[in-house]
Amino acid sequence: MIAGALAALTMGGAGLAQEAAPASAGPVTLIQAGRLLDRPGQAPRGPSTVVVRDGRIVEIRDGFVDAAAFPGATVIDQRDRFVLPGLIDSHVHLVSDLGGQAGFLSGVTENLPTHAYRAAENAQKTLMAGFTTVRNLGDEGGVTLALADATAAHRLPGPRIIDSGESISTTSGHMDGRLGFNDDLRETIPHDNVCNGPESCREAVRIQVGRGARVIKIATTGGVNSRIGAGLGAQMFEDEARALIETAHLYGLKVAVHAHGADGINMALRLGADSIEHGTIFDDETLRLFRQSGAYYVPTLSTVNGYIERLAADPNAYSPEVLPKIQWRISITGQSLQRAVPAGVRIAFGTDAGVSKHGRNADEFALMVANGMTPMSAIQAATVNAADLLGLSAEIGTLEPGKRADIIAVDGDPLTDVSVLTSMDFVMRDGRVYRDEE
Secondary structure, eight states: OHHHHHHHHHSSOSSOOOOOOOOTTOOEEEEEEEEEOSSBTBOOBSSEEEEEETTEEEEEEESOOOGGGSTTOEEEEEEEEEEEEOEEEEEEOTTOOOOHHHHHHHHHHSOHHHHHHHHHHHHHHHHHTTEEEEEEOOOSTTHHHHHHHHHHTTSSSOOEEEEOOSOBEETTSTTOTTTTSOHHHHTTSOOTTEEOSHHHHHHHHHHHHHHTOSSEEEESBOOTTOSSOSOSSBOSOHHHHHHHHHHHHHTTOOEEEEEOSHHHHHHHHHTTOSEEEEOOOOOHHHHHHHHHHOOEEEOOTTHHHHHHHHHHHOTTSSOTTTHHHHHHHHHHTTHHHHHHHHHTOEEOOOOOBTTBOTTOTTHHHHHHHHTTOOHHHHHHIIIIIHHHHTTOTTTSSSOOTTSBOOEEEESSOTTTOGGGGGSOOEEEETTEEEEEOO
16 A cells, blocks of 8 residues: 555656656757856856757857757746756755654654655755755655656656665664664564674665665764764774675665764774765864775754754754754864865765755755855865765766756856855756746
8 A cells, every 4th residue: 555655656666766768869958147157166157058958968158049050949048147057965864854753753653655745845845946966865665765766757856866775773873763662662663774793784785775775874873863862972883884884885886974973983984985974073083084085074064954943943842862962963063074174075065954954955055164165165065076976977066068957047146155056046957947937
């Protein structure tokens, strides 16, 4: 019954997301841009025209090309706007929308189809905010794995989704969904994403590989929202972390590591992690290991927005074992980014949307700039760097011939005021217009 409802929602299965194959030699679309940041990190161009056919960029010309140059072409007038590549959020949770006690209860009071519809709604909000690609780090019952197929085929409006399947931790670790429930319920709650010891951890990765995961997410430390007062330091032995990372790499998948404490961060970096998510506490060794390994740091500063807003609405929004960790996270967030920027650590944009609000992903930009980044480097983190982290640099991240036509436009200049990215005027993904504010 659940499977039927989910299939009806997504009109597709939960395998690897495959982009819809465009028809050959289709009609041309001309996007006339007032200013064009085709390659974030380099100076923007002046008046330009992006030529799009079959979902991909064919060429970019200086000036405003007239439709007569391409008989039958559609012209999209963005001459008064700043045009740039579609944005990429490297850390979202599309199924999540609630937090604290309300989110905890929803796990047992709502059914899977309800979560599936919520994920679809959140995907649409994300796309309309200008984020044409996301990395979803935590599936639930196949919901986002299936949603990835549906948005890839444009059967539902949403971003391109790179999905991790279920996130993995040890028993009583951050990803153990049984935390907080009584003994009568514990064993009835799915927990094949929990592992103990190297052999068990290898199996946990292989389960997600078999489900169609395109990236593996693990937790080497405790979590802020975990309903356990065990702190935020390492909660996994090195042989377990090594087994997880090596097995994922064996299958050609990158590993995103949830980690707050420096001990768990450093262990993951020594073992070959591809990205560190949150990374709340850095020490000198952390910075050295980042530079040595070339791993990306995904700061997820927006989590504090979600925490502050929920607590303002309800001071009892979080349980007694969680609230002190929330308060600590609010007080310290941004300090690691302040150290990472001058140290030359590679940074990719990620919000942890689901903890913060979906559709407000661009709020992260102002927080990044407030903690040491320039508007250009923050935009680069959400385009060029994030595409590299996701292994999609050949497809997205810049506007170049042959790449996918993921294109957005805003009023104002994000290179002088990055907050203009919170108000999106035009969104195209794979050459399809999803938003165009006249």
